[in-house]
Amino acid sequence: MAAAAAGGLGVLRSGDGCCCTHRVLRLASSSSSSSSVGGERQESAGLGFRPPAHSCNDWIGPPDKHSNLRPVIFYVPPEESPLERRLREARQEAQECNQHFWARQNRAFRQEKEEFIYSRLKAKGLEMRDKTGQKATLNAEEMADFYKDFLSKNFRKHMQYNRDWYKRNFAITFLMGQVALVRALRWLRWKKKNIGN
Amino acid sequence: MSSARRCPARRALAGLFVWHLKNTGVQRIPCHPVPLFRAGGDRLITFQYFNFLKRMYVTQYNKDLSQRAKPKSDSVASPFSELQQLDQEKRVLHKIRPISPVQQPLSETPSQSESRERESAVEAEDLVTPVKAESKDDRQWKEMKLQLEDLPGILARLSKIKLTALVVSTASAGFAMAPVPFDLTCFLLASLGTGLASCAANSINQFFEVPFDSNMNRTKNRPLVRGQISPLLAVCFAASCGVPGIALLTLGVNPLTGALGAFNIFLYTCCYTPMKRMSIANTWVGAVVGAIPPVMGWTAATGSLDAGALLLGGILYSWQFPHFNALSWGLREDYSRGGYCMMSVTHPALCRRVALRHCLALIGLSTAAPILDITTWTFPIISLPINLYISYLGFRFYRDADRSSSRKLFFCSLWHLPMLLLVMFSCKKSFLEKEDKGELLSGSHGRAMEMRLP
Numbered sequence: 001m002a003a004a005a006a007g008g009l010g011v012l013r014s015g016d017g018c019c020c021t022h023r024v025l026r027l028a029s030s031s032s033s034s035s036s037v038g039g040e041r042q043e044s045a046g047l048g049f050r051p052p053a054h055s056c057n058d059w060i061g062p063p064d065k066h067s068n069l070r071p072v073i074f075y076v077p078p079e080e081s082p083l084e085r086r087l088r089e090a091r092q093e094a095q096e097c098n099q100h101f102w103a104r105q106n107r108a109f110r111q112e113k114e115e116f117i118y119s120r121l122k123a124k125g126l127e128m129r130d131k132t133g134q135k136a137t138l139n140a141e142e143m144a145d146f147y148k149d150f151l152s153k154n155f156r157k158h159m160q161y162n163r164d165w166y167k168r169n170f171a172i173t174f175l176m177g178q179v180a181l182v183r184a185l186r187w188l189r190w191k192k193k194n195i196g197n
Numbered sequence: 198m199s200s201a202r203r204c205p206a207r208r209a210l211a212g213l214f215v216w217h218l219k220n221t222g223v224q225r226i227p228c229h230p231v232p233l234f235r236a237g238g239d240r241l242i243t244f245q246y247f248n249f250l251k252r253m254y255v256t257q258y259n260k261d262l263s264q265r266a267k268p269k270s271d272s273v274a275s276p277f278s279e280l281q282q283l284d285q286e287k288r289v290l291h292k293i294r295p296i297s298p299v300q301q302p303l304s305e306t307p308s309q310s311e312s313r314e315r316e317s318a319v320e321a322e323d324l325v326t327p328v329k330a331e332s333k334d335d336r337q338w339k340e341m342k343l344q345l346e347d348l349p350g351i352l353a354r355l356s357k358i359k360l361t362a363l364v365v366s367t368a369s370a371g372f373a374m375a376p377v378p379f380d381l382t383c384f385l386l387a388s389l390g391t392g393l394a395s396c397a398a399n400s401i402n403q404f405f406e407v408p409f410d411s412n413m414n415r416t417k418n419r420p421l422v423r424g425q426i427s428p429l430l431a432v433c434f435a436a437s438c439g440v441p442g443i444a445l446l447t448l449g450v451n452p453l454t455g456a457l458g459a460f461n462i463f464l465y466t467c468c469y470t471p472m473k474r475m476s477i478a479n480t481w482v483g484a485v486v487g488a489i490p491p492v493m494g495w496t497a498a499t500g501s502l503d504a505g506a507l508l509l510g511g512i513l514y515s516w517q518f519p520h521f522n523a524l525s526w527g528l529r530e531d532y533s534r535g536g537y538c539m540m541s542v543t544h545p546a547l548c549r550r551v552a553l554r555h556c557l558a559l560i561g562l563s564t565a566a567p568i569l570d571i572t573t574w575t576f577p578i579i580s581l582p583i584n585l586y587i588s589y590l591g592f593r594f595y596r597d598a599d600r601s602s603s604r605k606l607f608f609c610s611l612w613h614l615p616m617l618l619l620v621m622f623s624c625k626k627s628f629l630e631k632e633d634k635g636e637l638l639s640g641s642h643g644r645a646m647e648m649r650l651p
Contacts, residue, residue, distance in 0.1 A: 051338070051340070057340050057341050057342045058340075058424075059340055060339055060423070060424035061339075062336045062337065063411065063417070067411075068411045068417065069412075070423065070424060072341070098408050102412060105534070106412070106534065109533075140599070141599070144529060146533075147529050147530060147532070147533035148533070148542055148543055148545075150534070151532070151533045151536065151537075151542050155536075158474055158536035159474075159475070161536075162471070162475075166471075169404070169405070169428065172428065173428045173429055176427065176428065176429035177429055
């Protein structure tokens with residue numbers, strides 16, 4: 001399962017620009033294979049946490065150190081309807097996409113920031129560390145050039161990501177609404193049957 | 198704020214850092230110690246270095262000073278959380294010494310090992326920062342099950358209840374300034390409707406911004422980011438606030454106020470929120486969003502869009518710029534990394550110029566108030582000192598362009614607005630007076646100073 005997920009991620013990384021333009025077929029197939037095993041958690045192996053077996057809810061973890069996003073381990077109910085499965089897969093896909101985008105962005109930011117500081121310090125004739133061993137930094141005004149540059153370089157990427165994020169967010173929320181409605185109707189029907197008896 | 202007592206950060210921190218390494222007695226005390234309280238016998242606890250969240254304690258025992266560093270937990274809530282978080286992150290970066298890189302094998306070229314060294318140092322620093330910033334609670338996995346007893350707190354944070362309270366108070370100011378007899382029912386309905394509309398708008402804003410909020414220090418503890426509430430519930434809450442709020446304004450107050458409320462929700466959620474990532478023009482749109490509530494208060498009272506409403510809106514509009522531009526000056530790194538298009542990042546000179554320009558505009562608008570018969574002439578006179586002070590800070594910000602001037606301007610804007618509105622209300626021209634302008638010219642000065650509800 002983990003290998004299939006990693007394969008799915010491989011598909012994601014090979015794409016240029018935003019990963020979200022690729023339909024994550026491999027990830028979908030991996031999740032469908034595991035959902036056939038009733039009530040099992042997915043993706044938990046990679047995250048180092050296994051929710052307790054009796055729990056029937058999703059679990060959310062601490063922020064990821066690269067993307068700052070909180071990973072969610074989704075609960076797969078034993079009798080998951082097709083609608084519920086669509087919802088879960090949409091949420092998983094969005095999670096993967098967000099994770100990929102932000103981890104890459106943050107990593108690029110850190111690296112480019114370091115390179116910028118290094119090049120500026122070198123231009124000034126200073127070392128990366130001063131004589132007490134403390135790391136030399138530039139002040140906010142000097143860093144401003146870097147921030148402006150980074151923002152303009154990544155503008156197009158952000159535009160694409162925004163569009164994609166808004167679409168996914170609406171789709172997921174709409175599916176959640178549908179699932180909630182179906183569950184409510186089912187509960188009402190069950191109640192009516194019980195009252196009838 | 199004890200920033201006046203604060204020493205240059207680097208010297209103090211370098212002193213502490215040296216301390217930590219060498220573990221000797223103190224060579225020199227960077228800051229003038231401020232004795233706060235005595236705790237048993239000879240021990241004197243002083244502030245070595247003052248920071249909003251972190252406090253370094255210097256303990257003196259038998260005339261021998263030693264340092265104990267005790268970071269304060271993150272759980273303390275504060276109105277100035279935006280700048281605090283940034284403070285904390287910056288301090289940690291200075292204090293924590295990066296783990297020295299592993300010895301590189303000789304076969305590697307120098308440039309490769311250099312870049313790797315840099316990266317590992319960066320990784321070490323950056324790993325430490327988020328760990329320090331989170332409380333222990335945050336590092337655990339949590340079940341995504343809604344606890345009913347937590348719901349009020351979650352909804353309060355979702356609707357940004359403090360900001361909503363500020364919006365409602367500016368709307369009330371607009372209502373109070375309107376030259377009509379005070380109607381308590383109308384006032385309460387207008388305030389409630391505005392509050393509900395604001396809750397709805399803020400919830401939708403948070404619904405749209407989940408991954409971006411996760412990446413900014415200021416906003417990473419919001420309910421949707423932490424998974425305390427599902428997006429569906431957030432949208433339902435927004436709808437259940439927005440629809441009754443607008444209905445209340447339209448039916449209970451007047452259609453104009455309802456239309457303004459609906460327009461403001463639309464402007465904030467569908468224009469301002471997406472525009473934050475598209476163009477710097479979002480700041481101007483956001484200023485309009487902030488200016489509409491007092492206009493709504495005025496139209497709720499009078500039923501029409503007068504010059505007075507527009508003036509009040511204009512004052513709030515102008516106020517937004519020194520407030521927001523100063524705040525955004527310290528958040529440039531987060532904005533750049535998160536992809537937010539803000540003036541402070543892309544056009545820093547424009548950012549400072551606009552802030553100063555609008556500080557000066559406040560003086561002009563205050564002077565226009567008596568001309569439009571909203572207040573008496575005492576208003577521009579009494580408000581001149583505070584308007585001049587904020588303009589002075591705006592000028593300092595324009596000239597110095599550094600963090601301390603931006604913070605001073607931001608904090609000044611926080612008390613400037615309530616004070617200005619209070620002075621405006623106290624100098625309000627009673628509508629009875631306006632009916633007889635002749636009397637007004639002769640005896641206005643004494644009467645104008647009384648606080649009066651017509």
